[in-house]
Amino acid sequence: MNRISEHPILGETEKGQLVTFFMDDKMMEGYAGEPIAVALKAAGLMVHRYTHKAHEPRGIFCAIGRCTDCVMIVDGVPNIRTCITPLVAGMKVQTQDGVTALEVNK
Amino acid sequence: MKRYDLIVVGAGPSGLSAAIEAARCGMSVAVFDENAKPGGQLFKQIHKFFGSKEHQAKIRGFKIGETLLAEADEAGVEVFLNATVAGIYLDKEVLVQIGAAMEHFKADTIIIATGAAENMITFDGWTLPGVIGAGAAQTMMNLYGIKPGQRVLMLGSGNVGLVVSFQLMQAGCEVVALVDAAPKVGGYGVHAAKIARCGVPFYLSHTITKAEGSDCVSGVEISQVDEDFIPIPGTQKHFDVDTICLAVGLSPMSQLLKMAGCNMVDDPRRGGQVPQVDENGETSIPGLFAAGDVSGIEEASSAMIKGRMSGLAAAAYLGFLNEQDKDNRLADLEVALDSLHQGMFAPGSKGKTFAKTDEGIAVSQSLLKKGYLDDADIERFIHRPDQTIKNSGIHPVIECTQNIPCNPCQDACTRGCIKVGKTITALPRIDAANSCTGCGMCIASCSGQAIFLVDEDYAPGYASITLPYEFLPRPQKGELGTALSRSGQPLGHAEIIDVRNAKAFDQTTLVTIKVPVEQAMTARFYQPKTNAAGQSGKKEIRQ
Structure with a gap:
């Protein structure tokens, strides 16, 4: 797991309520209020989107809403910076392919 | 409006x-x-x-x-x-x-x-998920309680690269190497020493030539660079990592x-x-x-x-x-x-090379190249003319060898053992005329974790060393582990004889280890048997 259960200086990280959300039709868990990207990282997901022309993978890069590398489709809206957008229960997050949702093989 | x-x-x-x-x-x-x-x-x-x-x-x-x-x-x-x-x-x-x-x-x-x-540099594969800024690493682990990766390579030896490397280890990640194209460590030597003694190898005059992986980072290749920062063919080294962290300026x-x-x-x-x-x-x-x-x-x-x-x-x-x-x-x-704005790292000192400290002592080249002081440096700085140091009974040993603006050690010692003086970039000086009680406040107050309490007379043939420790799990009294040198090399068994956590230490645990008296001036870190500092298995590989 990628979550730090206890930290030598910070102790335990304060967390919101444990909620479920959808990631490309798969149910996942995360804490309400933490950035979507953090919940995805905790689950080990690295690829947030593929670029339009070269179809190259992109993920978290700056984590402060500056670089836009981590954008995804959230509740149907593309180009949402997942590193600064808080997770809400029941959110529908999709891997972005160019500016549309990636077709997921079920 | x-x-x-x-x-x-x-x-x-x-x-x-x-x-x-x-x-x-x-x-x-x-x-x-x-x-x-x-x-x-x-x-x-x-x-x-x-x-x-x-x-x-x-x-x-x-x-x-x-x-x-x-x-x-x-x-x-x-x-x-x-x-x-x-x-x-x-x-x-x-x-x-x-x-x-x-x-x-x-x-x-x-x-x-x-x-x-943050600045970025480009190399083959730099856009792969898993290549992140050092700030992103700090955000993930220190704000949101999540590890940026399991095995990390850090590029950049400025204070950000050094501090974040240490924080990565505190978060439970393994830092496999610290790389910088510059020929010397850019940040404070004390920050470098903190991570070197955990066993992190430094690769100065090296840069990243390739991030490997298809959908995300699975490895990294670094190469040595020449004086013009051009990678030298045939000098490639490979590390298995899942994260590459960039700390290349702002x-x-x-x-x-x-x-x-x-x-x-x-x-x-x-x-x-x-x-x-x-x-x-x-x-x-x-x-x-x-x-x-x-x-x-x-x-x-x-x-x-x-x-x-x-x-x-x-x-x-x-x-x-x-x-x-x-x-x-x-x-x-x-x-x-x-x-x-004084001292070796002042804005006005950027790009300058210092051969000597303000006190006239030759600076440590080992610290600048490898991140730790070598034996000759210790001899030169500890036994310098302006300080007398005891080698019996408990006493502080201060391994602060660069003129950086910092003086909490002086205020921490109520016995007046440690003196910095009015110029806060001066090296702290030990006054052996005043007796150390071993309270440990100097250790906890040193932001660079460069102060140790040494007692060569702990027991016949054994010395005690008290050192700052900021990793989990906190060692327990009676525990047996390994004493590490300044470069993170194992020296032999160490027994924990005291563990102190006080409110005034502010989360810095003071760990006292018992080592053979010959190691009194070489043992500077403690590695538990179940490795806490995240550097698992590395010691064996590196030997």
């Missing part, structure tokens, strides 16, 4: 400091910040700060952030979050995006404290100042495009100020002082502070700022 006496852009250390000073002078102050939380990068800084008392030395960054927020609140500063300043127009009109709305505000003075953005985010029409200069020493400012941060536009990293890359301590200076200057500009009071208060702040 809402009006304020002062609008501050950026709620980081500099912006908040400016807002506090101005509000205390009676000004109505609004602070806009694009983030959801105020404090800028302060809440990601979990290490103890350098400087002296007036700079809040030995206090961890996030605690300083908490104090600033409380002060701002008390002073009546209005902080707008998720509020991105999109434009500054004539007569100090400010356009702010709050949610989906664009709102106009007007002020009589403006302070821009937007800080800086650039001022000065776009708003440029947009406002301030005179700008391109100053590499200040980090790039910066506004022309006077000593209080006033730009070429009267009543418009710049404070903190946006007007020159430094660090949070000086950013806070510069913020305070701009806040006072803005108050005086509008007549909220009389000239006499302004001059007096600015003079005090200038003294505080000046003391941070």
Whole structure:
């Protein structure tokens, strides 16, 4: 797991309520209020989107809403910076392919 | 359109400091910040700060952030979050995006404290998921409690690269190597020594030539570089990593100042495009100020002082502070700022090479190349003419060998064993005439974790060494582990004979180990059997 259960200086990280959300039709868990990207990282997901022309993978890069590398489709809206957008229960997050949702093989 | 006496852009250390000073002078102050939380990068800084008392030395960054927020609140500063300043127009009109709305505000003075953005370098595969900025690593682990990766390679040996490497290990990640194209470590030697003694190898004059992996990072290739920073063919080394962390400097985010029409200069020493400012941060536009990293890359301590200076200057500009009071208060702040601007790492020392310290001692080349002091360095610095050191009974050993602005050790010792003097960049000096009680306050107060208590007479044939420890699990008395050298090499068995956690130590655990007396001056770290520092299995591989 990628979550730090206890930290030598910070102790335990304060967390919101444990909620479920959808990631490309798969149910996942995360804490309400933490950035979507953090919940995805905790689950080990690295690829947030593929670029339009070269179809190259992109993920978290700056984590402060500056670089836009981590954008995804959230509740149907593309180009949402997942590193600064808080997770809400029941959110529908999709891997972005160019500016549309990636077709997921079920 | 809402009006304020002062609008501050950026709620980081500099912006908040400016807002506090101005509000205390009676000004109505609004602070806009694009983030959801105020404090800028302060809440990601979990290490103890350098400087002296007036700079809040030995206090961890996030605690300083908490104090600033409380002060701002008390002073009546209005902080707008998720509020991105999109434009500054004539007569100090400010356009702010709050949610989906664009709102106009007007002020009589403006302070821009937007800080800086991380620099990046490119290499094959640099866009792969798993290549991240050092700031991203700090955000993930120190704000959101998540590991940036399991095995990390750090590029950049400035203070950010060094501090974040240590924090990665504190978060439970393994740092496989620290790489820098420069021929010497850029940041404080004490920060380098902290990670070297955990066993992290340093590769100076090396750079990343390839990030490997198809959908995300699975490895990294580094190569040695020549004097022109060109990779030398045939020198490639490979590491299995899932994360590559880039700490290659910062650039001022000065776009708003440029947009406002301030005179700008391109100053590499200040980090790039910066506004022309006077000593209080006033730009070429009267009543418009710049404070903190946006007007020159430094660090949070000086950013806070510069913020305070701009806040006072803005108050005086509008007549909220009389000239006499302004001059007096600015003079005090200038003294505080000046003391941070001394020594080997001062803004004016950028690019300079120092052969000797201010005390005339040859600097450690090993520290600059490998991150740790070698035996000759120890001999030269510990047994130097201006200090007498005991080799019996408990006594401090200070491995602080560069002129950096820091002096909490002097205040920590109530017995007067440790002296820095008025110039806070002077090396701390031990006065053996005063007797050490072994209280350990010097160890806990040293932001660089460079102080150890050594007792060569602990038991026949054995010495005790007390060292700072900031990893989990905290060692237990009676536990058996391994003593590590300054370079992180195993020296032999070490038994934990004491573990101290006091409130005054502020999360730094003081661990006392028992080692053969021959290791009294070589053992400097402790590795538990079940490795806590995240450097699992590495010792075996490296031998």
